[in-house]
Amino acid sequence: MKQPSGKICTVISLMFIFILVYVAQNKLDAYLIRILNLGAMYVTLGVSLNLIYGFTGQFSLGHAGFMAIGAYVTALLVLPPYYKEVIFMLEPLAWPLNVIHTPFVVALIAGGVLSALAAFIIGVPVLRLKGDYLGIATLGFAEIIRIVLNNIPHITNGALGIKGIPEYTNLWWTMGIAIFTIYIVKGLISSSYGRALMAIRENEIAAEVMGVNLTYHKVMSFTISAFFAGVGGGLFACLLTTIDPKAFRFVMTYNILIVVVLGGLGSITGTVIAAFLYNFLLESLRPIEAGFNLGPMHFPPIPGLRMVTFSVLLLILILYKQKGLLGGFEFSWKWFFQSIKKVFKPKKTTEGSTL
Amino acid sequence: MEILNLDNITIKFGGLTAVKDFKLELQHGELVGLIGPNGAGKTTVFNMISGIYTPSTNKIYFQNRDITGMKPDRIAKLGIARTFQNVRLMDNLSVIDNVMIGFHLHLHSNLASAIFRFPGYVREEEGIYQKSIELLHKVDLEFNKEVQAGSLPYGQQRKLEIIRALATRPKLLLLDEPAAGMNPQETKELMGFIQKIRKDFDLTILLIEHDMKVVMGICERIIVLNYGQTIAEGNPAEIQHNPEVIKAYLGVEAQYA
Ligand SMILES: Nc1ncnc2c1ncn2[C@@H]1O[C@H](COP(=O)(O)OP(=O)(O)O)[C@@H](O)[C@H]1O
Ligand SMILES: [Mg+2]
Numbered sequence: 001m002k003q004p005s006g007k008i009c010t011v012i013s014l015m016f017i018f019i020l021v022y023v024a025q026n027k028l029d030a031y032l033i034r035i036l037n038l039g040a041m042y043v044t045l046g047v048s049l050n051l052i053y054g055f056t057g058q059f060s061l062g063h064a065g066f067m068a069i070g071a072y073v074t075a076l077l078v079l080p081p082y083y084k085e086v087i088f089m090l091e092p093l094a095w096p097l098n099v100i101h102t103p104f105v106v107a108l109i110a111g112g113v114l115s116a117l118a119a120f121i122i123g124v125p126v127l128r129l130k131g132d133y134l135g136i137a138t139l140g141f142a143e144i145i146r147i148v149l150n151n152i153p154h155i156t157n158g159a160l161g162i163k164g165i166p167e168y169t170n171l172w173w174t175m176g177i178a179i180f181t182i183y184i185v186k187g188l189i190s191s192s193y194g195r196a197l198m199a200i201r202e203n204e205i206a207a208e209v210m211g212v213n214l215t216y217h218k219v220m221s222f223t224i225s226a227f228f229a230g231v232g233g234g235l236f237a238c239l240l241t242t243i244d245p246k247a248f249r250f251v252m253t254y255n256i257l258i259v260v261v262l263g264g265l266g267s268i269t270g271t272v273i274a275a276f277l278y279n280f281l282l283e284s285l286r287p288i289e290a291g292f293n294l295g296p297m298h299f300p301p302i303p304g305l306r307m308v309t310f311s312v313l314l315l316i317l318i319l320y321k322q323k324g325l326l327g328g329f330e331f332s333w334k335w336f337f338q339s340i341k342k343v344f345k346p347k348k349t350t351e352g353s354t355l
Numbered sequence: 356m357e358i359l360n361l362d363n364i365t366i367k368f369g370g371l372t373a374v375k376d377f378k379l380e381l382q383h384g385e386l387v388g389l390i391g392p393n394g395a396g397k398t399t400v401f402n403m404i405s406g407i408y409t410p411s412t413n414k415i416y417f418q419n420r421d422i423t424g425m426k427p428d429r430i431a432k433l434g435i436a437r438t439f440q441n442v443r444l445m446d447n448l449s450v451i452d453n454v455m456i457g458f459h460l461h462l463h464s465n466l467a468s469a470i471f472r473f474p475g476y477v478r479e480e481e482g483i484y485q486k487s488i489e490l491l492h493k494v495d496l497e498f499n500k501e502v503q504a505g506s507l508p509y510g511q512q513r514k515l516e517i518i519r520a521l522a523t524r525p526k527l528l529l530l531d532e533p534a535a536g537m538n539p540q541e542t543k544e545l546m547g548f549i550q551k552i553r554k555d556f557d558l559t560i561l562l563i564e565h566d567m568k569v570v571m572g573i574c575e576r577i578i579v580l581n582y583g584q585t586i587a588e589g590n591p592a593e594i595q596h597n598p599e600v601i602k603a604y605l606g607v608e609a610q611y612a
Contacts, residue, residue: 184470191469192455192462192480195448199456202445209405211431211460211523220466328447 006333017175025171033171034239035279040174041235042275044181046259047268048228053257054265055189056221057201058127059135062119063229064252065142068149068245069118070111070230071237072156075165076100077107078238087163090153097155104168108177108234115230116223118145123219130204142253149245161244162237169239177235178272181228186268188224197221198266251307258314264324269331274324278310285309356383358527358559359417364410366403373399374410374583381527386553386560388574390567390594392604396583397563398440401529404561405437406430417527432460436525438516440532440563446505450496453504453515454487457522490518494548509536514548521552527559528552534566542566546573567605571595579604 024036045063052060076084076097084093092098102110126137149156156162188194196217199207208214237243259278263270288309291301317324359381366374374396381387389397402408404415406427414423422430436457445453462483464476491497494514499507504515513533520528530549534542546569553560564570570577571591579587579594581603587594594600 187470187472188466191472191476192459192464193466193469195452195456196459198448198452199445199459202447203443205407205427206439206443206445207456208427209407209431209437210456210519211428212456213426213428 009333009336014179017179021171021175035283036171036276037169037174037239039276039279040171040178041169041232041239042256042259042279043178043272044174044228044235045232045256046263046271046275047178047181047185048225048232049256050260050263050265050268050271051185051189051197051228052221052225054260054267054271055194055201056197056218057204058218058222059131060138060222060225061135061250061253061257062122062138062142062226063256064248064250065138065145066115066119066226066229067233067236067252068142068145068248069115070108070233071243071248072149072162072233073111073114073230074104074107074234075162075237075243076155077102077110078104078166078168079162079164083164088154088157090158090160092154093157094154104166104173104238108231111234112227112230115233116227119223119226120219123222124215127215127218127222139250139253142248142250146245146248149248156245159245161242161247163242165237165241165243167238167241169235174235174239177231181231182268182272184224185228189268193217193220201266258310261314261324262317264326264328266328267324267326267330269329270324270326273326282306282310357381357419358383359404359415359561360419361400361404361415362413364403364413364415366399366408367411372583374403374580377580377583377585379578381559381561383526383559384553384557385576386549386562386574388570388577389561389563389580390565390570390577390604391580391586395580397580398531399583400580401437401531401561401563404430404527404529405435428460431523431525434524434526435529436520436523436527437529438513438520438531438533440535442509442512442516444504444512444516444519446503448504449501450491450504450507450515451484451487451500453519454490454522455483457519458483458486460523487522490522493552494518510538510541513537514545517548517552521556524556525558527561530560530562530564532563532565534564534569542569545569549573 024033045067049060049063052058077100081099081101084098122141126134126141129137150159189197196207196212199210199212200214200217204214259274260271262278263272263274285306288299289301289303289305292299357380359379361377361379363376363378364374365372365376377400389400391397399408403410406422406425406429409424414421416422417430417433417435420433422433445456462479464473464479468476488497488500491500496511496515496518504512507515513536517530517533533549534545537545549560549562550573552558562570562574574591576590577588577594578585579600586603587597587600589597595605
């Protein structure tokens, strides 16, 4: 059997996804659509974190900060001017933001670009740090973003946040952007530039001695990662329709981190699976948070129990399967067809002997 | 033609002077050995030449150009490559990727053409893939090209590291104990290999090695370091009979041998 070309397979599966999205968007109930939207949004967020953490080996905990930038930029650009006048109660929104009104796609890109710009500016000094120190510094950055958002009410409406953001985000957007993110990140990491990023992850000193410019590559990876985190933030704003600084606390980064570690550092396939799995599990665990009866025993409602459950799951995973569900495995058509062949092989050999 | 000049360099780590007033001039095409007991400062000299450390005083010249304080990647671009005493491969990457990383500094394609696989990029990538295979062929590793580098036997990892260094097309190659962990047969092959690449690639080589058969067998000139200072310099015969070297180093080696 001749193996079909990967490009054709990709096109066919994209068409398949296209139909699935069409059906889902039109036939599924709002609750399921929402979970799928969250799942696809986490694909974008997770793949972007995997780029800097899983593939480049730079422990960044700043994702919530980049998301926040993207979310606020997007929200401010898509809100109609008359509506902005209504909701900015603490202080009127500063010019020119009070008059600008752009289409969703422009707002998403602007959010991504601003987020990338922030990453570029802090990346140059901060990416000199290694390991835990880098984690702490990027975490600090995300907190600073949050505090700034709280304290510039003429731009962000302060702690009140922004409400009534148009609900533009639907499956077309979340899935489309997830696929675009995968396309770009996969293209990057399987290129010569990606090889350099992984070389840095594997052995920074050796990479540098081989002529890899550490600053350039780390900042490049960090900036691209932040771009997609910003776009993800824009999706988030137009999915929830309400944002405030509290939404971008460390828990947000932690959620994305769970997805990436669960799926496996350095595996895009793993991140994709984990992103959907995580959101479905999170929803299905909702009842235990609402309190439940188990035989004669009554469990009272405990808010946050889902996160506890997840943290325990993560702990178990890290203890027993350190490389995540998929380790460094990556889906490829070659692998796909070889597996199919393997499944059918036993039959074939017996048939072959009769010929 | 002078290729490298260490002009009385000194480096201190806190209170410790790891290398003191070290002087070394390498002529193009030379194969020079750097020996001495453990902790003498040999690897530190390599680290200074390759830009990982900067000398506390005085300067390093490569092809009459001051490279003191330059970053390692820039020094690599100028034409200095090295291997490490404790092999530093990209363990989770394939053997071929490890070699291709060596070609990194000769790549020209920009980021967009790499992500979107423009024809120019694809051609460039295929070119270095072929060259990498050719290099792997030299050490009989081409059939292991898809294997994870970290899973190779130690001796092969050392060879791969040399190949990776060659991929940068260096003018000066620094080898830090390349025979460590090799069996006698591999060591013998290594000696031949070093001499061969020196000729084929028109290299100047500086070699740190504890195996005296290797050092005495292939080096034309040997420098002996002890406590960060040069205690002797000369050809193999002179070094072997130098009483101070025997006292500080060779005597000790002989005891272990
Ligand atoms: N980064 C460093 N910080 C402190 N001391 C160092 C450092 N690098 C090397 N040294 C010290 O310098 C001395 C020389 O080490 P090294 O060059 O590795 O010796 P050799 O390679 O000859 O065995 C040793 O005493 C070592 O502990
Ligand atoms: Mg050493």
